Amino acid sequence: MIEFRENEHIIFEIRKHWFIIATELTILTFLAFIPLIIPQILEATNLVITFGNSESFWPVFIFMYSFYVLILWIIGFVFWTNYYLDVWIVTNQKILDIEQVGLFSREVSILHLERIQDITTEVNGIVKTLVKFGDLHVQTAGQQREFIIHDVPNPDVIAKRVNEVLMKHKNNPEFDSRNL
Amino acid sequence: MEITESISEKIINIPLASEILWLMFAGIVSFFLVMTFIFHHHWKYYGIKGNSKVFARALFWIISVFLILLMVLAILFFETI
Numbered sequence: 448m449i450e451f452r453e454n455e456h457i458i459f460e461i462r463k464h465w466f467i468i469a470t471e472l473t474i475l476t477f478l479a480f481i482p483l484i485i486p487q488i489l490e491a492t493n494l495v496i497t498f499g500n501s502e503s504f505w506p507v508f509i510f511m512y513s514f515y516v517l518i519l520w521i522i523g524f525v526f527w528t529n530y531y532l533d534v535w536i537v538t539n540q541k542i543l544d545i546e547q548v549g550l551f552s553r554e555v556s557i558l559h560l561e562r563i564q565d566i567t568t569e570v571n572g573i574v575k576t577l578v579k580f581g582d583l584h585v586q587t588a589g590q591q592r593e594f595i596i597h598d599v600p601n602p603d604v605i606a607k608r609v610n611e612v613l614m615k616h617k618n619n620p621e622f623d624s625r626n627l
Numbered sequence: 628m629e630i631t632e633s634i635s636e637k638i639i640n641i642p643l644a645s646e647i648l649w650l651m652f653a654g655i656v657s658f659f660l661v662m663t664f665i666f667h668h669h670w671k672y673y674g675i676k677g678n679s680k681v682f683a684r685a686l687f688w689i690i691s692v693f694l695i696l697l698m699v700l701a702i703l704f705f706e707t708i
Binding site for chain 1: 635636637638639640641642643648651652655656659660665666669670673679683687690691694695697698700701702704705708
């Protein structure tokens with residue numbers, strides 16, 4: 448559980464672009480449909496597979512297919528959980544970089560606003576340019592000098608918003624984030 | 628495995644006992660229960676809240692239970708023929 452100070456408020460959260468999770472889920476959906484062509488292939492090649500009885504093909508096929516789809520379904524939720532838990536939280540005092548890698552690796556870094564020195568964005572490639580997502584780099588004065596959030600939607604807009612928060616914080620470290 | 632060939636079609640008979648299907652079923656249900664526990668832990672403690680959590684939980688359970696029931700019905704049907 449993430450805990451915040453008494454006078455600390457969440458201003459906004461940054462997650463990866465929906466295109467990332469959509470791509471992963473589309474691949475899984477495609478994989479889910481592949482076994483459905485097996486009966487057609489068997490019919491086309493005049494091949495009959497039985498499991499001890501001439502009518503046993505369909506129950507075994509349905510069992511195997513459900514088994515396979517359940518595995519894909521669980522993998523889909525692993526992807527979604529990773530996507531949802533991999534987040535940057537911008538508050539009026541700090542930026543929390545929560546990096547979820549798989550289900551059992553989680554790294555939480557705190558970037559205090561006063562230590563942030565520079566914010567840059569990077570959009571590489573045709574897909575990223577068309578769908579409008581890219582990387583956001585935040586340089587800090589700390590030991591780990593650069594933090595990167597990959598594949599954020601509209602990185603320029605987000606960089607502008609983070610900059611706005613930084614400026615407000617610079618002018619008044621106890622600023623009221625509800626004005627943003 | 629027994630392969631029989633007639634003029635029009637080739638028949639491949641794979642002897643399969645329902646116990647093997649039940650064993651596979653037990654394996655996948657165990658895996659499902661472990662993953663369900665992990666998901667619920669992550670959703671609860673790492674901050675998935677509100678509608679997303681309710682929707683994710685409901686969707687996960689409805690589809691999973693449907694697939695598990697389909698597997699049970701398929702094995703029961705396999706046993707009766």
